[in-house]
Amino acid sequence: MELANIEKLLDKYFEATTTVQEEQELQLYFSQPNVAPHLQEYQPMFQHFANLQGEQYTKNVPLQPRKNYLKWISVAAVFVFMSAIGITYHQDAQDRAAAELAYLQFKESMTLVSQSFNTGASRINHLTEFSDTTTNKIFITENN
Amino acid sequence: MKQAEFLNIILPFKDKLYRLAKRLLVSNEEAEDATQEVLLKLWSKKTKIEAYNNVEAFAMTMTKNYCLDKLKSKQASNLKLVHSNYKDEHTSLQKEVELKDSVSIVHQILEQLPAQQKIIIQLRDVEQYDFEEIAKVVNMNPTAIRVALSRARKYVREELIKKHNYGVS
Structure with a gap:
Protein backbone atom coordinates (compact mmCIF):
# COMPACT_ATOMS: atom_id res chain seq x y z
CA MET A 1 0.00 0.00 0.00
CA GLN A 47 -3.90 0.25 17.72
CA HIS A 48 -6.40 0.99 20.42
CA PHE A 49 -9.31 -0.03 18.21
CA ALA A 50 -7.48 -3.23 17.38
CA ASN A 51 -6.94 -3.85 21.10
CA LEU A 52 -10.59 -3.27 21.82
CA GLN A 53 -11.54 -5.88 19.28
CA GLY A 54 -9.74 -8.45 21.37
CA GLU A 55 -11.89 -7.97 24.44
CA GLN A 56 -14.03 -10.94 25.25
CA TYR A 57 -16.89 -11.73 27.51
CA THR A 58 -15.33 -14.33 29.75
CA LYS A 59 -18.19 -14.97 32.12
CA ASN A 60 -20.33 -18.02 31.55
CA VAL A 61 -23.58 -17.50 29.78
CA PRO A 62 -26.21 -18.16 32.42
CA LEU A 63 -28.16 -21.00 30.88
CA GLN A 64 -30.99 -21.45 33.27
CA PRO A 65 -32.11 -17.97 34.11
CA ARG A 66 -33.93 -17.22 37.31
CA LYS A 67 -37.18 -19.09 37.30
CA ASN A 68 -40.45 -17.36 37.78
CA TYR A 69 -40.28 -17.42 41.54
CA LEU A 70 -42.66 -14.49 41.69
CA LYS A 71 -45.50 -16.63 40.40
CA TRP A 72 -45.01 -19.25 43.09
CA ILE A 73 -44.50 -16.62 45.76
CA SER A 74 -47.85 -15.08 44.87
CA VAL A 75 -49.54 -18.46 44.97
CA ALA A 76 -48.02 -19.11 48.40
CA ALA A 77 -49.03 -15.65 49.57
CA VAL A 78 -52.63 -16.19 48.50
CA PHE A 79 -52.64 -19.54 50.27
CA VAL A 80 -51.28 -18.04 53.50
CA PHE A 81 -53.73 -15.18 53.27
CA MET A 82 -56.72 -17.43 52.74
CA SER A 83 -55.75 -19.81 55.52
CA ALA A 84 -55.22 -16.86 57.88
CA ILE A 85 -58.70 -15.60 57.09
CA GLY A 86 -60.12 -19.11 57.52
CA ILE A 87 -58.43 -19.59 60.88
CA THR A 88 -59.59 -16.26 62.24
CA TYR A 89 -63.10 -16.90 60.97
CA HIS A 90 -63.13 -20.34 62.55
CA GLN A 91 -61.86 -18.92 65.82
CA ASP A 92 -64.52 -16.26 65.66
CA ALA A 93 -67.24 -18.87 65.32
CA GLN A 94 -65.77 -20.88 68.18
CA ASP A 95 -65.62 -17.79 70.37
CA ARG A 96 -69.23 -16.99 69.57
CA ALA A 97 -70.37 -20.49 70.48
CA ALA A 98 -68.46 -20.35 73.74
CA ALA A 99 -69.94 -16.96 74.55
CA GLU A 100 -73.44 -18.22 73.82
CA LEU A 101 -72.92 -21.20 76.11
CA ALA A 102 -71.66 -18.94 78.87
CA TYR A 103 -74.65 -16.66 78.38
CA LEU A 104 -77.07 -19.56 78.67
CA GLN A 105 -75.37 -20.86 81.80
CA PHE A 106 -75.44 -17.42 83.32
CA LYS A 107 -79.10 -16.96 82.42
CA GLU A 108 -79.94 -20.28 84.01
CA SER A 109 -78.15 -19.49 87.21
CA MET A 110 -79.72 -16.03 87.31
CA THR A 111 -83.23 -17.46 86.95
CA LEU A 112 -82.38 -19.83 89.77
CA VAL A 113 -81.28 -16.88 91.91
CA SER A 114 -84.37 -14.89 91.07
CA GLN A 115 -86.64 -17.84 91.86
CA SER A 116 -85.16 -18.31 95.30
CA PHE A 117 -85.23 -14.58 95.77
CA ASN A 118 -88.93 -14.53 94.95
CA THR A 119 -89.69 -17.29 97.45
CA GLY A 120 -87.79 -15.29 100.05
CA ALA A 121 -89.69 -12.15 99.11
CA SER A 122 -93.06 -13.88 99.47
CA ARG A 123 -92.21 -14.60 103.10
CA ILE A 124 -91.58 -10.94 103.65
CA ASN A 125 -95.11 -10.16 102.57
CA HIS A 126 -96.29 -11.24 106.06
CA LEU A 127 -94.57 -8.18 107.49
CA THR A 128 -97.11 -5.88 105.84
CA GLU A 129 -99.75 -7.49 107.99
CA PHE A 130 -97.80 -6.50 111.01
CA SER A 131 -97.51 -2.92 109.89
CA ASP A 132 -101.24 -2.82 109.10
CA THR A 133 -102.23 -3.96 112.59
CA THR A 134 -99.87 -1.64 114.38
CA THR A 135 -100.41 1.70 112.66
CA ASN A 136 -103.91 2.13 113.85
CA LYS A 137 -102.94 1.46 117.43
CA ILE A 138 -101.18 4.76 117.87
CA PHE A 139 -103.18 7.53 119.37
CA ILE A 140 -102.37 11.18 119.28
CA THR A 141 -103.00 12.93 122.58
CA GLU A 142 -103.23 16.62 122.97
CA ASN A 143 -101.12 17.84 125.78
CA ASN A 144 -102.10 21.29 126.83
CA MET B 1 -35.91 -23.55 21.75
CA LYS B 2 -33.16 -25.61 23.30
CA GLN B 3 -30.25 -24.15 25.22
CA ALA B 4 -27.78 -25.28 22.58
CA GLU B 5 -29.66 -23.53 19.80
CA PHE B 6 -29.88 -20.38 21.85
CA LEU B 7 -26.17 -20.51 22.55
CA ASN B 8 -25.45 -20.92 18.86
CA ILE B 9 -27.41 -17.80 18.13
CA ILE B 10 -25.84 -15.61 20.79
CA LEU B 11 -22.26 -16.87 20.76
CA PRO B 12 -21.17 -14.90 17.68
CA PHE B 13 -22.12 -11.56 19.17
CA LYS B 14 -21.95 -11.87 22.93
CA ASP B 15 -18.46 -10.36 22.93
CA LYS B 16 -19.77 -7.45 20.92
CA LEU B 17 -22.47 -6.84 23.52
CA TYR B 18 -19.86 -6.92 26.24
CA ARG B 19 -17.54 -4.51 24.43
CA LEU B 20 -20.36 -2.08 23.79
CA ALA B 21 -21.39 -2.24 27.44
CA LYS B 22 -17.80 -1.76 28.50
CA ARG B 23 -17.46 1.34 26.32
CA LEU B 24 -20.51 2.91 27.87
CA LEU B 25 -20.27 1.86 31.49
CA VAL B 26 -17.49 2.50 33.96
CA SER B 27 -16.18 -0.84 35.04
CA ASN B 28 -15.65 -4.36 33.74
CA GLU B 29 -17.97 -5.76 36.37
CA GLU B 30 -20.75 -3.45 35.36
CA ALA B 31 -20.28 -4.35 31.72
CA GLU B 32 -20.39 -8.05 32.58
CA ASP B 33 -23.56 -7.57 34.57
CA ALA B 34 -25.13 -5.65 31.72
CA THR B 35 -24.23 -8.36 29.22
CA GLN B 36 -25.60 -11.05 31.46
CA GLU B 37 -28.78 -9.08 31.98
CA VAL B 38 -29.28 -8.64 28.26
CA LEU B 39 -28.60 -12.33 27.56
CA LEU B 40 -31.07 -13.33 30.25
CA LYS B 41 -33.69 -11.06 28.76
CA LEU B 42 -33.05 -12.64 25.37
CA TRP B 43 -33.33 -16.10 26.88
CA SER B 44 -36.62 -15.24 28.52
CA LYS B 45 -37.91 -14.06 25.14
CA LYS B 46 -36.54 -17.12 23.35
CA THR B 47 -39.91 -18.08 21.92
CA LYS B 48 -40.03 -14.87 19.96
CA ILE B 49 -36.40 -14.88 18.93
CA GLU B 50 -37.12 -16.39 15.51
CA ALA B 51 -39.45 -13.54 14.73
CA TYR B 52 -36.66 -10.97 14.85
CA ASN B 53 -34.98 -10.77 11.50
CA ASN B 54 -31.73 -9.50 13.02
CA VAL B 55 -31.11 -10.84 16.49
CA GLU B 56 -27.69 -9.23 16.72
CA ALA B 57 -28.95 -5.72 15.99
CA PHE B 58 -31.80 -6.32 18.40
CA ALA B 59 -29.44 -7.45 21.15
CA MET B 60 -27.12 -4.52 20.51
CA THR B 61 -30.04 -2.13 20.83
CA MET B 62 -31.06 -3.81 24.06
CA THR B 63 -27.54 -3.46 25.41
CA LYS B 64 -27.36 0.18 24.38
CA ASN B 65 -30.68 0.98 26.03
CA TYR B 66 -29.78 -0.97 29.14
CA CYS B 67 -26.47 0.85 29.50
CA LEU B 68 -27.97 4.27 28.93
CA ASP B 69 -30.61 3.50 31.54
CA LYS B 70 -27.87 2.42 33.90
CA LEU B 71 -25.99 5.63 33.31
CA LYS B 72 -29.10 7.65 34.02
CA SER B 73 -29.97 5.77 37.18
CA LYS B 74 -28.75 6.77 40.58
CA GLN B 75 -26.73 3.60 40.93
CA ALA B 76 -24.48 4.58 38.09
CA SER B 77 -23.89 8.05 39.41
CA ASN B 78 -22.84 6.54 42.71
CA LEU B 79 -20.43 4.27 40.94
CA LYS B 80 -19.15 7.16 38.93
CA LEU B 81 -18.26 8.99 42.10
CA VAL B 82 -16.23 6.03 43.26
CA HIS B 83 -14.62 5.86 39.91
CA SER B 84 -13.68 9.53 39.77
CA ASN B 85 -12.09 9.11 43.18
CA TYR B 86 -10.09 6.31 41.74
CA LYS B 87 -9.11 8.40 38.76
CA ASP B 88 -7.81 11.18 40.98
CA GLU B 89 -4.73 12.68 39.43
CA HIS B 90 -2.24 11.57 42.04
CA THR B 91 0.69 11.28 39.76
CA SER B 92 2.11 8.03 40.97
CA LEU B 93 4.98 6.56 39.05
CA GLN B 94 2.73 3.98 37.55
CA LYS B 95 0.35 6.65 36.39
CA GLU B 96 3.11 8.57 34.72
CA VAL B 97 4.29 5.55 32.90
CA GLU B 98 0.75 4.86 31.87
CA LEU B 99 0.25 8.39 30.62
CA LYS B 100 3.24 7.99 28.37
CA ASP B 101 1.44 5.17 26.75
CA SER B 102 -0.35 6.75 23.83
CA VAL B 103 -2.81 3.92 23.53
CA SER B 104 -4.15 4.61 26.98
CA ILE B 105 -4.39 8.26 26.01
CA VAL B 106 -6.67 7.25 23.18
CA HIS B 107 -8.72 5.32 25.68
CA GLN B 108 -9.07 8.39 27.87
CA ILE B 109 -10.05 10.49 24.88
CA LEU B 110 -12.71 7.98 23.93
CA GLU B 111 -14.05 8.15 27.45
CA GLN B 112 -14.65 11.88 27.01
CA LEU B 113 -16.93 11.42 24.02
CA PRO B 114 -20.67 11.74 24.50
CA ALA B 115 -22.51 8.43 24.78
CA GLN B 116 -24.00 8.53 21.30
CA GLN B 117 -20.62 9.07 19.64
CA LYS B 118 -19.09 6.42 21.85
CA ILE B 119 -21.65 3.93 20.62
CA ILE B 120 -21.12 4.85 16.99
CA ILE B 121 -17.34 4.74 17.16
CA GLN B 122 -17.50 1.43 18.96
CA LEU B 123 -19.84 -0.07 16.39
CA ARG B 124 -17.90 1.27 13.42
CA ASP B 125 -14.24 1.23 14.35
CA VAL B 126 -14.23 -1.78 16.61
CA GLU B 127 -17.09 -3.95 15.40
CA GLN B 128 -16.89 -2.72 11.80
CA TYR B 129 -20.62 -2.45 11.25
CA ASP B 130 -21.82 -0.69 8.14
CA PHE B 131 -24.04 2.35 8.41
CA GLU B 132 -27.30 0.44 7.91
CA GLU B 133 -26.48 -1.88 10.79
CA ILE B 134 -25.53 1.03 13.03
CA ALA B 135 -28.74 2.79 12.05
CA LYS B 136 -30.73 -0.16 13.36
CA VAL B 137 -29.01 0.00 16.73
CA VAL B 138 -28.92 3.73 17.39
CA ASN B 139 -32.10 4.62 15.55
CA MET B 140 -30.60 7.47 13.50
CA ASN B 141 -30.43 7.98 9.76
CA PRO B 142 -27.13 7.10 8.04
CA THR B 143 -26.23 10.71 7.24
CA ALA B 144 -26.52 11.75 10.87
CA ILE B 145 -24.42 8.73 11.83
CA ARG B 146 -21.77 9.70 9.31
CA VAL B 147 -21.63 13.24 10.69
CA ALA B 148 -21.42 12.01 14.27
CA LEU B 149 -18.74 9.49 13.37
CA SER B 150 -16.66 12.08 11.55
CA ARG B 151 -17.00 14.45 14.48
CA ALA B 152 -15.96 11.77 16.95
CA ARG B 153 -12.93 10.72 14.90
CA LYS B 154 -11.81 14.30 14.42
CA TYR B 155 -12.20 14.93 18.12
CA VAL B 156 -9.99 11.96 18.90
CA ARG B 157 -7.42 13.19 16.38
CA GLU B 158 -7.38 16.74 17.74
CA GLU B 159 -7.07 15.58 21.34
CA LEU B 160 -4.35 13.17 20.37
CA ILE B 161 -2.37 15.90 18.59
CA LYS B 162 -2.94 18.20 21.55
CA LYS B 163 -1.49 15.58 23.89
CA HIS B 164 1.39 14.95 21.53
CA ASN B 165 2.30 18.60 21.31
CA TYR B 166 1.81 19.25 24.99
CA GLY B 167 4.70 21.36 26.21
CA VAL B 168 6.19 21.51 22.73
CA SER B 169 4.22 24.21 21.03
Whole structure:
Protein backbone atom coordinates (compact mmCIF):
# COMPACT_ATOMS: atom_id res chain seq x y z
CA MET A 1 0.00 0.00 0.00
CA GLU A 2 1.61 3.23 -1.11
CA LEU A 3 1.71 6.20 1.16
CA ALA A 4 -0.37 8.57 -0.97
CA ASN A 5 -3.20 6.13 -0.96
CA ILE A 6 -3.05 5.80 2.80
CA GLU A 7 -3.10 9.56 3.20
CA LYS A 8 -6.11 9.82 0.95
CA LEU A 9 -7.84 7.08 2.92
CA LEU A 10 -7.03 8.87 6.17
CA ASP A 11 -8.65 12.06 4.93
CA LYS A 12 -11.69 10.11 3.91
CA TYR A 13 -11.60 8.30 7.23
CA PHE A 14 -11.92 11.49 9.20
CA GLU A 15 -14.81 12.59 7.01
CA ALA A 16 -16.32 9.17 7.73
CA THR A 17 -16.75 8.42 4.04
CA THR A 18 -14.56 5.33 3.99
CA THR A 19 -16.07 1.91 3.53
CA VAL A 20 -15.57 -0.85 6.04
CA GLN A 21 -13.00 -2.46 3.72
CA GLU A 22 -10.98 0.74 3.41
CA GLU A 23 -10.99 1.09 7.17
CA GLN A 24 -9.71 -2.45 7.46
CA GLU A 25 -6.89 -1.52 5.09
CA LEU A 26 -6.03 1.41 7.31
CA GLN A 27 -6.03 -0.76 10.39
CA LEU A 28 -3.82 -3.25 8.62
CA TYR A 29 -1.40 -0.52 7.63
CA PHE A 30 -1.17 0.89 11.15
CA SER A 31 -0.79 -2.52 12.74
CA GLN A 32 2.51 -3.18 10.92
CA PRO A 33 5.74 -1.77 12.34
CA ASN A 34 6.98 0.56 9.57
CA VAL A 35 4.52 3.40 9.59
CA ALA A 36 5.56 6.65 7.91
CA PRO A 37 6.85 9.09 10.57
CA HIS A 38 4.33 11.82 9.90
CA LEU A 39 1.48 9.35 10.26
CA GLN A 40 2.71 7.81 13.47
CA GLU A 41 0.53 9.99 15.63
CA TYR A 42 -2.50 8.16 14.26
CA GLN A 43 -1.04 4.82 15.11
CA PRO A 44 -2.20 4.65 18.75
CA MET A 45 -5.76 5.33 17.65
CA PHE A 46 -5.90 2.35 15.33
CA GLN A 47 -3.90 0.25 17.72
CA HIS A 48 -6.40 0.99 20.42
CA PHE A 49 -9.31 -0.03 18.21
CA ALA A 50 -7.48 -3.23 17.38
CA ASN A 51 -6.94 -3.85 21.10
CA LEU A 52 -10.59 -3.27 21.82
CA GLN A 53 -11.54 -5.88 19.28
CA GLY A 54 -9.74 -8.45 21.37
CA GLU A 55 -11.89 -7.97 24.44
CA GLN A 56 -14.03 -10.94 25.25
CA TYR A 57 -16.89 -11.73 27.51
CA THR A 58 -15.33 -14.33 29.75
CA LYS A 59 -18.19 -14.97 32.12
CA ASN A 60 -20.33 -18.02 31.55
CA VAL A 61 -23.58 -17.50 29.78
CA PRO A 62 -26.21 -18.16 32.42
CA LEU A 63 -28.16 -21.00 30.88
CA GLN A 64 -30.99 -21.45 33.27
CA PRO A 65 -32.11 -17.97 34.11
CA ARG A 66 -33.93 -17.22 37.31
CA LYS A 67 -37.18 -19.09 37.30
CA ASN A 68 -40.45 -17.36 37.78
CA TYR A 69 -40.28 -17.42 41.54
CA LEU A 70 -42.66 -14.49 41.69
CA LYS A 71 -45.50 -16.63 40.40
CA TRP A 72 -45.01 -19.25 43.09
CA ILE A 73 -44.50 -16.62 45.76
CA SER A 74 -47.85 -15.08 44.87
CA VAL A 75 -49.54 -18.46 44.97
CA ALA A 76 -48.02 -19.11 48.40
CA ALA A 77 -49.03 -15.65 49.57
CA VAL A 78 -52.63 -16.19 48.50
CA PHE A 79 -52.64 -19.54 50.27
CA VAL A 80 -51.28 -18.04 53.50
CA PHE A 81 -53.73 -15.18 53.27
CA MET A 82 -56.72 -17.43 52.74
CA SER A 83 -55.75 -19.81 55.52
CA ALA A 84 -55.22 -16.86 57.88
CA ILE A 85 -58.70 -15.60 57.09
CA GLY A 86 -60.12 -19.11 57.52
CA ILE A 87 -58.43 -19.59 60.88
CA THR A 88 -59.59 -16.26 62.24
CA TYR A 89 -63.10 -16.90 60.97
CA HIS A 90 -63.13 -20.34 62.55
CA GLN A 91 -61.86 -18.92 65.82
CA ASP A 92 -64.52 -16.26 65.66
CA ALA A 93 -67.24 -18.87 65.32
CA GLN A 94 -65.77 -20.88 68.18
CA ASP A 95 -65.62 -17.79 70.37
CA ARG A 96 -69.23 -16.99 69.57
CA ALA A 97 -70.37 -20.49 70.48
CA ALA A 98 -68.46 -20.35 73.74
CA ALA A 99 -69.94 -16.96 74.55
CA GLU A 100 -73.44 -18.22 73.82
CA LEU A 101 -72.92 -21.20 76.11
CA ALA A 102 -71.66 -18.94 78.87
CA TYR A 103 -74.65 -16.66 78.38
CA LEU A 104 -77.07 -19.56 78.67
CA GLN A 105 -75.37 -20.86 81.80
CA PHE A 106 -75.44 -17.42 83.32
CA LYS A 107 -79.10 -16.96 82.42
CA GLU A 108 -79.94 -20.28 84.01
CA SER A 109 -78.15 -19.49 87.21
CA MET A 110 -79.72 -16.03 87.31
CA THR A 111 -83.23 -17.46 86.95
CA LEU A 112 -82.38 -19.83 89.77
CA VAL A 113 -81.28 -16.88 91.91
CA SER A 114 -84.37 -14.89 91.07
CA GLN A 115 -86.64 -17.84 91.86
CA SER A 116 -85.16 -18.31 95.30
CA PHE A 117 -85.23 -14.58 95.77
CA ASN A 118 -88.93 -14.53 94.95
CA THR A 119 -89.69 -17.29 97.45
CA GLY A 120 -87.79 -15.29 100.05
CA ALA A 121 -89.69 -12.15 99.11
CA SER A 122 -93.06 -13.88 99.47
CA ARG A 123 -92.21 -14.60 103.10
CA ILE A 124 -91.58 -10.94 103.65
CA ASN A 125 -95.11 -10.16 102.57
CA HIS A 126 -96.29 -11.24 106.06
CA LEU A 127 -94.57 -8.18 107.49
CA THR A 128 -97.11 -5.88 105.84
CA GLU A 129 -99.75 -7.49 107.99
CA PHE A 130 -97.80 -6.50 111.01
CA SER A 131 -97.51 -2.92 109.89
CA ASP A 132 -101.24 -2.82 109.10
CA THR A 133 -102.23 -3.96 112.59
CA THR A 134 -99.87 -1.64 114.38
CA THR A 135 -100.41 1.70 112.66
CA ASN A 136 -103.91 2.13 113.85
CA LYS A 137 -102.94 1.46 117.43
CA ILE A 138 -101.18 4.76 117.87
CA PHE A 139 -103.18 7.53 119.37
CA ILE A 140 -102.37 11.18 119.28
CA THR A 141 -103.00 12.93 122.58
CA GLU A 142 -103.23 16.62 122.97
CA ASN A 143 -101.12 17.84 125.78
CA ASN A 144 -102.10 21.29 126.83
CA MET B 1 -35.91 -23.55 21.75
CA LYS B 2 -33.16 -25.61 23.30
CA GLN B 3 -30.25 -24.15 25.22
CA ALA B 4 -27.78 -25.28 22.58
CA GLU B 5 -29.66 -23.53 19.80
CA PHE B 6 -29.88 -20.38 21.85
CA LEU B 7 -26.17 -20.51 22.55
CA ASN B 8 -25.45 -20.92 18.86
CA ILE B 9 -27.41 -17.80 18.13
CA ILE B 10 -25.84 -15.61 20.79
CA LEU B 11 -22.26 -16.87 20.76
CA PRO B 12 -21.17 -14.90 17.68
CA PHE B 13 -22.12 -11.56 19.17
CA LYS B 14 -21.95 -11.87 22.93
CA ASP B 15 -18.46 -10.36 22.93
CA LYS B 16 -19.77 -7.45 20.92
CA LEU B 17 -22.47 -6.84 23.52
CA TYR B 18 -19.86 -6.92 26.24
CA ARG B 19 -17.54 -4.51 24.43
CA LEU B 20 -20.36 -2.08 23.79
CA ALA B 21 -21.39 -2.24 27.44
CA LYS B 22 -17.80 -1.76 28.50
CA ARG B 23 -17.46 1.34 26.32
CA LEU B 24 -20.51 2.91 27.87
CA LEU B 25 -20.27 1.86 31.49
CA VAL B 26 -17.49 2.50 33.96
CA SER B 27 -16.18 -0.84 35.04
CA ASN B 28 -15.65 -4.36 33.74
CA GLU B 29 -17.97 -5.76 36.37
CA GLU B 30 -20.75 -3.45 35.36
CA ALA B 31 -20.28 -4.35 31.72
CA GLU B 32 -20.39 -8.05 32.58
CA ASP B 33 -23.56 -7.57 34.57
CA ALA B 34 -25.13 -5.65 31.72
CA THR B 35 -24.23 -8.36 29.22
CA GLN B 36 -25.60 -11.05 31.46
CA GLU B 37 -28.78 -9.08 31.98
CA VAL B 38 -29.28 -8.64 28.26
CA LEU B 39 -28.60 -12.33 27.56
CA LEU B 40 -31.07 -13.33 30.25
CA LYS B 41 -33.69 -11.06 28.76
CA LEU B 42 -33.05 -12.64 25.37
CA TRP B 43 -33.33 -16.10 26.88
CA SER B 44 -36.62 -15.24 28.52
CA LYS B 45 -37.91 -14.06 25.14
CA LYS B 46 -36.54 -17.12 23.35
CA THR B 47 -39.91 -18.08 21.92
CA LYS B 48 -40.03 -14.87 19.96
CA ILE B 49 -36.40 -14.88 18.93
CA GLU B 50 -37.12 -16.39 15.51
CA ALA B 51 -39.45 -13.54 14.73
CA TYR B 52 -36.66 -10.97 14.85
CA ASN B 53 -34.98 -10.77 11.50
CA ASN B 54 -31.73 -9.50 13.02
CA VAL B 55 -31.11 -10.84 16.49
CA GLU B 56 -27.69 -9.23 16.72
CA ALA B 57 -28.95 -5.72 15.99
CA PHE B 58 -31.80 -6.32 18.40
CA ALA B 59 -29.44 -7.45 21.15
CA MET B 60 -27.12 -4.52 20.51
CA THR B 61 -30.04 -2.13 20.83
CA MET B 62 -31.06 -3.81 24.06
CA THR B 63 -27.54 -3.46 25.41
CA LYS B 64 -27.36 0.18 24.38
CA ASN B 65 -30.68 0.98 26.03
CA TYR B 66 -29.78 -0.97 29.14
CA CYS B 67 -26.47 0.85 29.50
CA LEU B 68 -27.97 4.27 28.93
CA ASP B 69 -30.61 3.50 31.54
CA LYS B 70 -27.87 2.42 33.90
CA LEU B 71 -25.99 5.63 33.31
CA LYS B 72 -29.10 7.65 34.02
CA SER B 73 -29.97 5.77 37.18
CA LYS B 74 -28.75 6.77 40.58
CA GLN B 75 -26.73 3.60 40.93
CA ALA B 76 -24.48 4.58 38.09
CA SER B 77 -23.89 8.05 39.41
CA ASN B 78 -22.84 6.54 42.71
CA LEU B 79 -20.43 4.27 40.94
CA LYS B 80 -19.15 7.16 38.93
CA LEU B 81 -18.26 8.99 42.10
CA VAL B 82 -16.23 6.03 43.26
CA HIS B 83 -14.62 5.86 39.91
CA SER B 84 -13.68 9.53 39.77
CA ASN B 85 -12.09 9.11 43.18
CA TYR B 86 -10.09 6.31 41.74
CA LYS B 87 -9.11 8.40 38.76
CA ASP B 88 -7.81 11.18 40.98
CA GLU B 89 -4.73 12.68 39.43
CA HIS B 90 -2.24 11.57 42.04
CA THR B 91 0.69 11.28 39.76
CA SER B 92 2.11 8.03 40.97
CA LEU B 93 4.98 6.56 39.05
CA GLN B 94 2.73 3.98 37.55
CA LYS B 95 0.35 6.65 36.39
CA GLU B 96 3.11 8.57 34.72
CA VAL B 97 4.29 5.55 32.90
CA GLU B 98 0.75 4.86 31.87
CA LEU B 99 0.25 8.39 30.62
CA LYS B 100 3.24 7.99 28.37
CA ASP B 101 1.44 5.17 26.75
CA SER B 102 -0.35 6.75 23.83
CA VAL B 103 -2.81 3.92 23.53
CA SER B 104 -4.15 4.61 26.98
CA ILE B 105 -4.39 8.26 26.01
CA VAL B 106 -6.67 7.25 23.18
CA HIS B 107 -8.72 5.32 25.68
CA GLN B 108 -9.07 8.39 27.87
CA ILE B 109 -10.05 10.49 24.88
CA LEU B 110 -12.71 7.98 23.93
CA GLU B 111 -14.05 8.15 27.45
CA GLN B 112 -14.65 11.88 27.01
CA LEU B 113 -16.93 11.42 24.02
CA PRO B 114 -20.67 11.74 24.50
CA ALA B 115 -22.51 8.43 24.78
CA GLN B 116 -24.00 8.53 21.30
CA GLN B 117 -20.62 9.07 19.64
CA LYS B 118 -19.09 6.42 21.85
CA ILE B 119 -21.65 3.93 20.62
CA ILE B 120 -21.12 4.85 16.99
CA ILE B 121 -17.34 4.74 17.16
CA GLN B 122 -17.50 1.43 18.96
CA LEU B 123 -19.84 -0.07 16.39
CA ARG B 124 -17.90 1.27 13.42
CA ASP B 125 -14.24 1.23 14.35
CA VAL B 126 -14.23 -1.78 16.61
CA GLU B 127 -17.09 -3.95 15.40
CA GLN B 128 -16.89 -2.72 11.80
CA TYR B 129 -20.62 -2.45 11.25
CA ASP B 130 -21.82 -0.69 8.14
CA PHE B 131 -24.04 2.35 8.41
CA GLU B 132 -27.30 0.44 7.91
CA GLU B 133 -26.48 -1.88 10.79
CA ILE B 134 -25.53 1.03 13.03
CA ALA B 135 -28.74 2.79 12.05
CA LYS B 136 -30.73 -0.16 13.36
CA VAL B 137 -29.01 0.00 16.73
CA VAL B 138 -28.92 3.73 17.39
CA ASN B 139 -32.10 4.62 15.55
CA MET B 140 -30.60 7.47 13.50
CA ASN B 141 -30.43 7.98 9.76
CA PRO B 142 -27.13 7.10 8.04
CA THR B 143 -26.23 10.71 7.24
CA ALA B 144 -26.52 11.75 10.87
CA ILE B 145 -24.42 8.73 11.83
CA ARG B 146 -21.77 9.70 9.31
CA VAL B 147 -21.63 13.24 10.69
CA ALA B 148 -21.42 12.01 14.27
CA LEU B 149 -18.74 9.49 13.37
CA SER B 150 -16.66 12.08 11.55
CA ARG B 151 -17.00 14.45 14.48
CA ALA B 152 -15.96 11.77 16.95
CA ARG B 153 -12.93 10.72 14.90
CA LYS B 154 -11.81 14.30 14.42
CA TYR B 155 -12.20 14.93 18.12
CA VAL B 156 -9.99 11.96 18.90
CA ARG B 157 -7.42 13.19 16.38
CA GLU B 158 -7.38 16.74 17.74
CA GLU B 159 -7.07 15.58 21.34
CA LEU B 160 -4.35 13.17 20.37
CA ILE B 161 -2.37 15.90 18.59
CA LYS B 162 -2.94 18.20 21.55
CA LYS B 163 -1.49 15.58 23.89
CA HIS B 164 1.39 14.95 21.53
CA ASN B 165 2.30 18.60 21.31
CA TYR B 166 1.81 19.25 24.99
CA GLY B 167 4.70 21.36 26.21
CA VAL B 168 6.19 21.51 22.73
CA SER B 169 4.22 24.21 21.03
